[in-house]
Amino acid sequence: MEGSAQESLGTQSSWLRCYRCWSQNLEVQLHYEGILKVDADTGEAVDPVEEVQEAVVQCLDCLHDQPHLSLTFYDEDGRRISRIEPVEDRWERMVTGTPWVASCTVTVDADQVESCSGPDAAESLAFAAFGDHGTREFFTHVRFHKHEDDTTITVHLLVELYARSPEEATEVLEAAARGRLAITSLAEESRPPAATGDDPH
Numbered sequence: 513m514e515g516s517a518q519e520s521l522g523t524q525s526s527w528l529r530c531y532r533c534w535s536q537n538l539e540v541q542l543h544y545e546g547i548l549k550v551d552a553d554t555g556e557a558v559d560p561v562e563e564v565q566e567a568v569v570q571c572l573d574c575l576h577d578q579p580h581l582s583l584t585f586y587d588e589d590g591r592r593i594s595r596i597e598p599v600e601d602r603w604e605r606m607v608t609g610t611p612w613v614a615s616c617t618v619t620v621d622a623d624q625v626e627s628c629s630g631p632d633a634a635e636s637l638a639f640a641a642f643g644d645h646g647t648r649e650f651f652t653h654v655r656f657h658k659h660e661d662d663t664t665i666t667v668h669l670l671v672e673l674y675a676r677s678p679e680e681a682t683e684v685l686e687a688a689a690r691g692r693l694a695i696t697s698l699a700e701e702s703r704p705p706a707a708t709g710d711d712p713h
């Protein structure tokens with residue numbers, strides 16, 4: 513069964529692609545913040561005292577972030593090499609799954625919501641409801657939120673996530689929810705068209 517889909521699953525090319533349009537045209541946006549110590553004699557700024565970096569892998573065809581891929585640094589022969597690697601518990605579900613849209617509510621402690629008005633409200637509410645999944649993996653649209661009392665907020669959301677079955681979509685939502693989850697509806701959408709990679713423009 514040479515070259516069968518089953519066989520190619522697990523090879524590098526099966527995960528090293530956009531999970532939405534399967535394009536292999538990817539780039540990494542690396543945001544680096546560092547503090548370098550300055551040598552008083554030579555003026556050289558070396559040896560980071562502190563460094564923070566955040567890497568976001570993006571598809572150049574559909575322009576979406578790729579939360580199933582991460583960037584890892586290695587030291588090889590004194591050279592610093594960076595390489596894209598799959599996020600193990602996520603890539604297969606996202607690359608081979610289909611989009612599911614859930615209409616749902618998550619009831620969380622009011623303390624979990626950093627801000628519920630102003631420009632940061634949507635992101636704060638999405639993070640309060642689903643953590644990093646809400647802001648980085650899922651497409652999360654906060655419809656509205658309701659203060660149940662002084663200590664509880666119910667966030668009403670539309671969420672799109674990739675999964676291989678309705679059961680898996682439900683499991684992922686349940687695992688990500690940071691409060692009491694209620695799913696009102698869950699519907700499968702069709703996959704966006706695959707990038708062919710030979711677009712003439």
Ligand SMILES: [Zn+2]
Pocket residue numbers: 530531532533534535571572573574575576707
């Ligand atoms: Zn894409």
